[in-house]
Amino acid sequence: xxxxxxxxxxxxQLAHGGGGTLMQQLIDGELRRLYADPHQVLHDAARLSxxxxxxxxxxxxxxxxxxxxxxGDIGSLAVTGTANDLAxxxxxxxxxxxxxxxxxxxxxxxxxRIVSSLVEAARRCGVSIVTGDTKVVERGKGDGAFLxxxxxxxxxxxxxxxxxxxxxxxxxxxxxxxxxHGVAILAARHGxxxxxxxxxxxxxxxxxxxxxLAAGVRLHCLRDLTRGGLASALQELAAPNSLELQxxxxxxxxxxxxxxxxxxxxxxxxxxxxxxxxxxVVPEADQERALAVLAPAGGTWIGRVAPGPPRGRVLLRTxxxxxxxxxxLSGELLPRIC
Amino acid sequence: xxxxxxxxxxxxQLAHGGGGTLMQQLIDGELRRLYADPHQVLHDAARLSxxxxxxxxxxxxxxxxxxxxxxGDIGSLAVTGTANDLAxxxxxxxxxxxxxxxxxxxxxxxxxRIVSSLVEAARRCGVSIVTGDTKVVERGKGDGAFLxxxxxxxxxxxxxxxxxxxxxxxxxxxxxxxxxHGVAILAARHGxxxxxxxxxxxxxxxxxxxxxLAAGVRLHCLRDLTRGGLASALQELAAPNSLELQxxxxxxxxxxxxxxxxxxxxxxxxxxxxxxxxxxVVPEADQERALAVLAPAGGTWIGRVAPGPPRGRVLLRTxxxxxxxxxxLSGELLPRIC
Numbered sequence: 001x002x003x004x005x006x007x008x009x010x011x012x013q014l015a016h017g018g019g020g021t022l023m024q025q026l027i028d029g030e031l032r033r034l035y036a037d038p039h040q041v042l043h044d045a046a047r048l049s050x051x052x053x054x055x056x057x058x059x060x061x062x063x064x065x066x067x068x069x070x071x072g073d074i075g076s077l078a079v080t081g082t083a084n085d086l087a088x089x090x091x092x093x094x095x096x097x098x099x100x101x102x103x104x105x106x107x108x109x110x111x112x113r114i115v116s117s118l119v120e121a122a123r124r125c126g127v128s129i130v131t132g133d134t135k136v137v138e139r140g141k142g143d144g145a146f147l148x149x150x151x152x153x154x155x156x157x158x159x160x161x162x163x164x165x166x167x168x169x170x171x172x173x174x175x176x177x178x179x180x181h182g183v184a185i186l187a188a189r190h191g192x193x194x195x196x197x198x199x200x201x202x203x204x205x206x207x208x209x210x211x212x213l214a215a216g217v218r219l220h221c222l223r224d225l226t227r228g229g230l231a232s233a234l235q236e237l238a239a240p241n242s243l244e245l246q247x248x249x250x251x252x253x254x255x256x257x258x259x260x261x262x263x264x265x266x267x268x269x270x271x272x273x274x275x276x277x278x279x280x281v282v283p284e285a286d287q288e289r290a291l292a293v294l295a296p297a298g299g300t301w302i303g304r305v306a307p308g309p310p311r312g313r314v315l316l317r318t319x320x321x322x323x324x325x326x327x328x329l330s331g332e333l334l335p336r337i338c
Numbered sequence: 339x340x341x342x343x344x345x346x347x348x349x350x351q352l353a354h355g356g357g358g359t360l361m362q363q364l365i366d367g368e369l370r371r372l373y374a375d376p377h378q379v380l381h382d383a384a385r386l387s388x389x390x391x392x393x394x395x396x397x398x399x400x401x402x403x404x405x406x407x408x409x410g411d412i413g414s415l416a417v418t419g420t421a422n423d424l425a426x427x428x429x430x431x432x433x434x435x436x437x438x439x440x441x442x443x444x445x446x447x448x449x450x451r452i453v454s455s456l457v458e459a460a461r462r463c464g465v466s467i468v469t470g471d472t473k474v475v476e477r478g479k480g481d482g483a484f485l486x487x488x489x490x491x492x493x494x495x496x497x498x499x500x501x502x503x504x505x506x507x508x509x510x511x512x513x514x515x516x517x518x519h520g521v522a523i524l525a526a527r528h529g530x531x532x533x534x535x536x537x538x539x540x541x542x543x544x545x546x547x548x549x550x551l552a553a554g555v556r557l558h559c560l561r562d563l564t565r566g567g568l569a570s571a572l573q574e575l576a577a578p579n580s581l582e583l584q585x586x587x588x589x590x591x592x593x594x595x596x597x598x599x600x601x602x603x604x605x606x607x608x609x610x611x612x613x614x615x616x617x618x619v620v621p622e623a624d625q626e627r628a629l630a631v632l633a634p635a636g637g638t639w640i641g642r643v644a645p646g647p648p649r650g651r652v653l654l655r656t657x658x659x660x661x662x663x664x665x666x667l668s669g670e671l672l673p674r675i676c
Contacts (some may be wrong), residue, residue, distance in 0.1 A: 015669025019566030022668045042485035043560070045396035048491060059435035060471045065479075083546075089383035097397035099486045101439070101492035133398045137674065141403075141481040148437045150488030155385060162381050181440055186392055224382070228357030234361075246554050330360045331353020336475065 012106040017136025026134065029113055034098065034126045049093060051154055054238035056091035058082060059150040065336040067110065067144050071180075071199025074147055075117030077275060077338055080202050081226065082149040083125040087206040088222040088278060090161050090213070093125055093155030098132040098149055103142035114145065125204045127151065145227040156213055157282065165220040170305040171287040172245065173280045175208055176201065176298035177253040178230055181260050182272030185337045198257055203276035208294060212280065216288045221223035223282040225274040227336055228329070230315070232271075233279055235328045237310030245312070247303040247326075250319040269330065273337040281305065341410040350444040355474025362470065367451055368446065369578040372436065375467045382621035384468035386433060386514065389492055391433055396420060397488040401553030403674040405448065405482050406431040409518075410536025412485055413455030415613060415676055418540050419564065421463040425544040426560040426616060428499050436487055437468040441480035452483065463542045494551055501578040503558040508643040510583065510612040511545055511618045512541070514539065514636035516568055520610030521599050523675045536595055541614035546632060550618065555628045559619040563612040564676055566667070569652070570609075571617055573666045574649030583650070585641040585664075609667065611675040619643065632650035 015022040020330075083093035102111065122129055130273065157181075159165065160257045180201040187194050205224060212219060223233045228237045254262075255270045262269050282290045284304075291299060303317075314326040353360040400416045406520035436456065440449065460467055467618060497500075497503065525532050550557060561571045568590075574582045592600075592607045600607050618625040620628045623643075629637060641655075652664040 013669070014673045015589075016371075018667070018670025019564075019570045039403040043427060044423040044499075045394040045429065045489075045491070047427065048393045048499060050393065050394050052652045055386040055388065055489065057386050057433065057435060058385040058469050059437045061437040061439050063439060063475050075616075085382040088651075089381060091383065093394065097395060097400040097488045099437075099488075101396045101399050101401060128582045130575070131396050135399045135401045137401050137481060140478065143475060143479040146439055146475075146484065148397070148399060148486035149382075150435045150437075150486075152395065152490070153383070153484060160381075160385060219484045226357075228530055232357045298462060327355070329358040330357065331351070331358045332356025335352045335356060 010108055011103055011254040012102045012111065012136055014104050014136050014138060017102065017134055023134065029114060031132065034115060034118060034129045036236035042224040050094060052293040054155040055154045056086050056155050058085040060085060062338060064185065064338050066188050067114065069200060070184045071331045072195045072202040073114055073117050076121040076144060076150045076202055078147040079118055079125055079127065080204055081275060081338060082151040083127055084205040084224050086151050086153030087209045088224050089208045090157035090209065090219065091128045091155045091251065092301065093151055093153045093206055095130045096127050096149045096151045097127050098124065100134045101142060101146040102134065102136045103144050104136055104139040106144050106177065107175060119120050119134060133280065140228065157219065160224060160238060161219050161221050161222055166237060166243060166281050166304050166305060167242055168219055168243065170281050170286055170308045171284050171301060172303045172305065173282065173287065173290050173299055173301050174230065175280065175294050176279060177255045178274060179258040179269035179272035180255060181275040182229065182257050182334055182337055194257065194261065201274050201276035203212065205276065205278055207282045211293045214292060215289050215293050217286045217293065218283055219280060220283065223279045225279060227273055228332055229271045229273055229277065231326055232307060234314040237281065238308060238314055242308050242310050243312045244306045244308030245303060245314045246306055247314065247316050249316050250303045251300060253298060253300045271333050273334065276337065347451060348446055350440045350446060350449065350474060352442050352474050352476065355440065355472055361472065362478040363593050368450060369470065369636055372453060372456060372467045372470065380458055388432060389392050394427040394493050394615055396423040397486065398423060400485040400676060401674050402523065402676050403481060404526050405452065407538060408522045408535045410540040411452055411455050412483060414459040414540055415454040416467065416485040416487045417456055417459035417463055419491045419676060420489040420543055420544040421465055424489050424491030425547045426562050427492045428495035428547065430546055430556065431465045431489055431491045433466050433468045434460065434487045434489045436467050436485065437631065438472045439480060439484040440472065440474045441472055441482050442477040444482050447494055458549060474475045495557065499557050499559050501559055501575045502544050504575060504579055504581060504619050506581065506643050506645060507622055508619045509622050509639060510641045510643065511625065511628050511639050512568065512591065513616045513618065513632050515593045516612060516615065517592055517596040517600065517607035517610035519537055519613040520567065520672055520675060523672060532595065532599065537607065539612050539614035543614065549631045550628060553627050553631050555624045555631065556621055558620060558621065561617045563615045563617060566670055567609045567611055567612055568617065571663055572652045575619065576646060576652055580646050581649050581650050582644045583641060583643055583652045585652065587654050587656050589640045590640045591636060605671060610615050613676065615665030
């Protein structure tokens, strides 16, 4: 008695997650091409052959809604986002794991597009997907697909780059313009017909970090500007060392169509998520070198670090010379943007 | 204006996943105790200080329903299951990542119990949780909580232990009795009042593997008997080298209460999931040594390996001397058992 061919089955069934022949067919038909080494799928765990050195390890789950949007999908996000978290720790991304939680009824054609996107993003980020897992939940108990990627990278810096390394006098540089990813998700979610369409900024950040290190820039801290946008990142960096981050509002780079869409809808680009932008905190002496690396792709100086009150604060200086303290949001303006 | 205290808020809100102050309070109040190094939560990635050696890397998402059951919960499962996957590759489990996907409305008291269980399971497995991520999805788009853990372990064997290393003449040993986890989930899901209650077999497997290695047992392959149970594991191991796995049905260890419940409900213990049992494939010369290690905890010889047809097969020998070929299931009798 022949099993039904999953390629002829347009939708994911519960049995695709059951460890039986249907799951094997899903792996063979759709998922095996994720792996550089197809032998890998025989194992529960990958045996790694990594270059010698100290490692960084990170994880992120992806629940973006909708699954596809202008300039990317949950697949490109899942690879790029986790690779970028490694880059933010000063580590060259090497290998990723991939956990899929699929909802019964997911179109297999959509899964196939996500897998293609995962493969392509891994190529762009220079990482290999080496181990994975697939689960299926009943219709109505998930939302199409949730992904988790965990990543291992090779540390290229000796000093920890984290908020505790930031000191008064440091300068703040962002790697490009703000808010494109958030607007792309907003447009996809609400069927906004932006002309021309605004694509997510989703892109690998390691090349820019590597260029900064090669230029001898001392990186006190890097932070990607994802959930909560630049505003959340600044709040998080200000708190641990009780710093005041002084931002020049006029210097914040926001593309005209993003600004226009934000005005229309009442969003602030400062709070919108990005998936291919980061904030670099560098000593004043290294600011010019950092900008020499980042400016060609839109990198801009946006402010400086000063001593602040306990738990820190973020100060916005308007073009008119007035100042306002940025109030931390309790949540996110747009849930599920990554 | 004071933020609401999440400890006074009985349920997860969307904003708990938004990267703002409410998320920070969730991390500080509930999640920080997961980490051996509380400083860790400042980073997007953990910097690892691992012993020198070759590494194994694995990932699993956990979607078990219900979240709590006799003998465990999704937290103990998520730590133990991933640590066990490393053990099955011959690797001592070292560090884990933890990705949480929470559904809006999840009781925070339940989350707190899961976190306690994660902490306790990590202690039992000898692993540290070093990096994590939390997402929240809208009510009706998840099912309470989905977890992902990815793990890194230190390989303690030189040869790959996988199905391709299995050869005719090898012997099959299971580490303990079968089906307890499946029955525990079944009971929790359907409100069966088993007397006495049957607890999941969820337990760390590395100590048994380490003891086998210390006893000089050559391990051709190890496989934990989770999704699909012993039956699926045998099918998977038979296929790659076209082997026939000959199982003596009378030797399969099944506790009386598990057998009774299975008969009552029409389940076969061979297909029920276990979370603390594995199959060891060893050369005939090492069988006695393997049993000397495993028998005290219920380990039993169950069969042998012979040459088989293309894609392999599993043969069951009944106590009456007849034989039947085990037909692979297309899915799983009990979805979402892990």
